[in-house]
Amino acid sequence: MGGRAMRTARLSFLILLVFMPAMSWCWSAELEGGKSESQPVVTAPVGASSTAPQTPSAPAETPIDVGWPLVVLAVGMLVVLGLIIGLKVNAFIALITAAMVVSLMASGPLADKIARVATAFGQSAGKIGIVIAMAAVIGKCMLDSGAADRIVRAFLRLFGERRAPAALMGSGFVLAIPVFFDTVFYLLVPLARSLYRRTGRHYLLYVLAIAAGGAITHTLVPPTPGPLVMADQLGFPFGVMILVGAVVALPSAIAGLLFSGLADRLMPVPMRPIGAAPEPEPLADSELPSLGLSLAPVVLPVLLISADTLYPVLVSATGASVTAGTWLATMGSIIAVLGNANLALLASAVIALLTLAVQRGLTRTELARVVEVALMSGGVIILITAGGGAFGAMLKQAQVGEAIKQVFAGAQAAGLMILLLGFGIAAVLKIAQGSSTVAMITGSAMLAGMASPETLGFHPVYLATAIGSGSLFGSWMNDSGFWIFAKMSGLTEVEALKSWTIMLLVLAVTGLLMTVLLVMLIPDPTFATAVPNVAQ
Numbered sequence: 001m002g003g004r005a006m007r008t009a010r011l012s013f014l015i016l017l018v019f020m021p022a023m024s025w026c027w028s029a030e031l032e033g034g035k036s037e038s039q040p041v042v043t044a045p046v047g048a049s050s051t052a053p054q055t056p057s058a059p060a061e062t063p064i065d066v067g068w069p070l071v072v073l074a075v076g077m078l079v080v081l082g083l084i085i086g087l088k089v090n091a092f093i094a095l096i097t098a099a100m101v102v103s104l105m106a107s108g109p110l111a112d113k114i115a116r117v118a119t120a121f122g123q124s125a126g127k128i129g130i131v132i133a134m135a136a137v138i139g140k141c142m143l144d145s146g147a148a149d150r151i152v153r154a155f156l157r158l159f160g161e162r163r164a165p166a167a168l169m170g171s172g173f174v175l176a177i178p179v180f181f182d183t184v185f186y187l188l189v190p191l192a193r194s195l196y197r198r199t200g201r202h203y204l205l206y207v208l209a210i211a212a213g214g215a216i217t218h219t220l221v222p223p224t225p226g227p228l229v230m231a232d233q234l235g236f237p238f239g240v241m242i243l244v245g246a247v248v249a250l251p252s253a254i255a256g257l258l259f260s261g262l263a264d265r266l267m268p269v270p271m272r273p274i275g276a277a278p279e280p281e282p283l284a285d286s287e288l289p290s291l292g293l294s295l296a297p298v299v300l301p302v303l304l305i306s307a308d309t310l311y312p313v314l315v316s317a318t319g320a321s322v323t324a325g326t327w328l329a330t331m332g333s334i335i336a337v338l339g340n341a342n343l344a345l346l347a348s349a350v351i352a353l354l355t356l357a358v359q360r361g362l363t364r365t366e367l368a369r370v371v372e373v374a375l376m377s378g379g380v381i382i383l384i385t386a387g388g389g390a391f392g393a394m395l396k397q398a399q400v401g402e403a404i405k406q407v408f409a410g411a412q413a414a415g416l417m418i419l420l421l422g423f424g425i426a427a428v429l430k431i432a433q434g435s436s437t438v439a440m441i442t443g444s445a446m447l448a449g450m451a452s453p454e455t456l457g458f459h460p461v462y463l464a465t466a467i468g469s470g471s472l473f474g475s476w477m478n479d480s481g482f483w484i485f486a487k488m489s490g491l492t493e494v495e496a497l498k499s500w501t502i503m504l505l506v507l508a509v510t511g512l513l514m515t516v517l518l519v520m521l522i523p524d525p526t527f528a529t530a531v532p533n534v535a536q
Contacts, residue, residue: 066403066406066407068398069398069399069400069402069403070400070403070404071105072102072105072106072395072398072400073395073398073400073403073446075101075102075105076098076101076102076391076394076395077098077442079094079097079098079101080094080095080098080391080433080438080442081429081432081433083097083098084433084435084438085432085433085478091384091387091435091437091438092380092383092384092387095384095387095388095390095391095438095441095442096117096121096387096390096391098391099117099120099121099387099390099391099393099394100113100114100117100394102391102394102395102397102398103116103117103394103397103398105398106394106397106398106399107397107398108397116393116394116397117390117393117394118390120389120390120393120394121386121387121389121390122386123389123393124229124232124385124386124387124388124389124390124393125382125386125389127232127389128225128228128229128232128382128385128386128389129382129386130342130345130346131222131223131228131238131341131342131345132223132225132228132378132381132382132385133375133378133379133382134223134342134345134346134348134349135178135179135223135224135345135378136180136374136375136377136378136381137349137352137353137371137374137375137378138178138179138297138345138348138349138352139178139179139180139183139374140370140371140373140374140377141297141349141352141353141355141356141370141374142175142178142179142294142297142298142352143179143183143187144356144360144370145289145294145352145355145356145359145360146283146287146288146289146294146359147288147289147293147294147295147297147352147355148175148179148184148187148294149187149282149283149288150288150289150290150291150294151171151174151175151291151294151295151298152167152168152171152175152187152188152191153285153288154291154294155167155168155170155171155174156191161195161198161199164195164206165202165205165206165209165257165260165261166209166257168188168191168192168206168209168210168213169209169210169212169213169253169254169256169257169260170213171188171210171213172184172185172188172209172210172211172212172213172214172215172217173213173214173216173217173249173250173253174213174217174298175187175188175214175298176213176214176215176216176217176218176221176224177217177221177222177223177224177298177302178223178297178298178301178348180218180224180377180381181214181215181218181224181481181484182480182481182484184210184214185210185211185214185484185485185488186484186488188210188214189207189210189488189489190282191282192206192207192209192210192489193271194282196271197271201268202264203264203268203269203270203271204260204263204264204267204268204269204491204499205260205261205263205264207485207489207491208256208259208260208263208264208499208500208503209256209257209260211256211485211500211503212253212256212257212259212260212503212507213253213256213257215256215472215481215504215507216249216252216253216256216472216507216511217245217246217249217253218436219436219440219468219469219471219472220245220246220248220249220252220465220468220469220511221241221242221245221246221249222238222241222242222245222341223238223301223341223345225381225384225385225437226436226437226440226441226468226471227241227245227440227464227468228241228385229385229388229389229437229440229441229444230440230441230444230464230467230468231461231464232389233389233392233441233444233445233448233451234444234447234448234451234460234461234463234464235448235451235460236459236460236461236464237308237309238305238341239305239306239308239309239310239339239341240309240459240461240525240526241461241464242302242305242306242309243306243309243310243525244459244461244462244465244518244525245461245464245465245468247514247518248465248469248511248514248515248518249511251510251514252469252506252507252510252511252514253507255506255507255510256503256506256507256510259502259503259506260503263498263499263502263503267495267498267499269491269495269499271490272490273490274487274488274490287359288359289355289358289359293351293355294355296348296351296355297348297349297351297352297355298348300344300347300348300351301341301344301345301347301348304338304339304343304344304347305339305341305344306339307335307338307339308335308336308338308339308340309339309526311331311332311335311339312332312526313526315328315332353367353370353371356370381437384437384438384441385437385441388437388438388441388442388445389441389445391441391442391445392441392442392444392445392446392448393445395445395446395448395449396445396448396449399449400446400449401446401447401448401449401450401451402449404421404446404447404449404450405449405450405455414455414456414457415455415456415457415458415519416516416519418447418450418455418456418463419462419463419466419512419515419516419519420466420512421447422443422444422447422463422466422467422470423466423467423469423470423473423508423512424470425442425443425446425447425467425470426439426440426443426466426467426468426469426470426471426473427439427470427471427473427474427508429442429443429471430470430471430472430473430474430475430479431473431474431476433478434475434476434478434479434480434482435479435480436471436472436479436481437471439467439470439471440467440468440471443467443470443471444463444464444467447463447467450463451463453524457523458519458523458524459523459524459525459526461525462515462518462519465511465514465515466511466512466515468511469507469508469509469510469511469512469515470508470512471508472504472505472507472508472511473504473505473508473509474501474504474505475500475501475504476497476501477493481500482496482500482501485500486500
């Protein structure tokens, strides 16, 4: 105990040492700023136009000093990882602390350095808060009403018992779009155990198939938090992330399913009892909502958000001109409203709530309690994702993205190198601290300054899918998903490392390969005529 206390004290001292140089830098920067206020332009803020009048050779066009931004990046990463790994601090507090440290070390008036962190936090929460909250409500209602169970049974009927692994993978793939991975796994594991009792074999195949479908959409398809924040950080619409993320995720899930069969043959694992409680009895079909009603909360937002993304592409393909007052412009405005992610998820949440109320006969008070429970879990996710958004905004303020871009300037195949860099950064973060969501948030924040189509040579959604794929690489004992899989499946730690960990490696590498393939075949999936307009 004494040794642990000593290690904690040392790490706390290290964090204090991080704050001290940050504060000293702030004071020196403030003094330097006072000396240079009379000069018209010294440095351009991140994202400022390079076409300032009367200054054709403005300092903004000259290469920046990459040393200090990279130091700021290193300090920010040290704070995040030190707090999460060393002190076991909640990810939200760690990210906000890192954002404040980075902001203190970045340029700007000293009086604004903490206030701009709060502003960036609010802007991030405003972009993703409603979507995540509604997704939490949808997931809770689908579980309680039996809608999720109905979808699973439909997949099993479609594929048959012989193809039950494909049905389980498909169920996990679909359900993990609106529902968090741990909840999906809790829901589907009893079905895998029931199938094993019926067949007497392939238990590991069943549970790995669930994990393959659920894990890949959790990291690549909104409205789960990681893909949402990546789309926001890298500056493109959520609809593009849904479409491209699903295209990358499906072959990856199939590869994960193929590995699951191989692992089951090489390492057959028996089903073991979990706890002393008896296995729950499944509900009768008559107690479940219809398939159409069950699918509606999942399909409706995907269709609406995708329509908003695809409509300009389809209109552009026809060559029709869209001018104000024409029916095409009016239709575009209507689709833009209906396809807004906030409204689409709200409509889906209403359907899910009505389904739950009718199916279970809940009173308004009981329904309100369900919503409250859902929002409590969603609130934590909103805080973490918005905290990551603030951290990313401060890294931009410190010109970290510009520094990394300058390091890679002139390199051949720079775009593909940035893809590999994004994958590698996310993988290192995943191995270090365990959370895929934190790895996606932090990785996209680091590379946001390089996410323009002009720099990459392709749409930034592919950088997001590379980072999302990398966030699956290297799951082990510090990952909550590892323990959920191991304990809910009844596997030992060694068995989980040989199955779950390697299966996620397969998902990660396949996702990266699919991303590279799509970059070569379809550099811009929106088919925009003007590249600068693809960003939201």
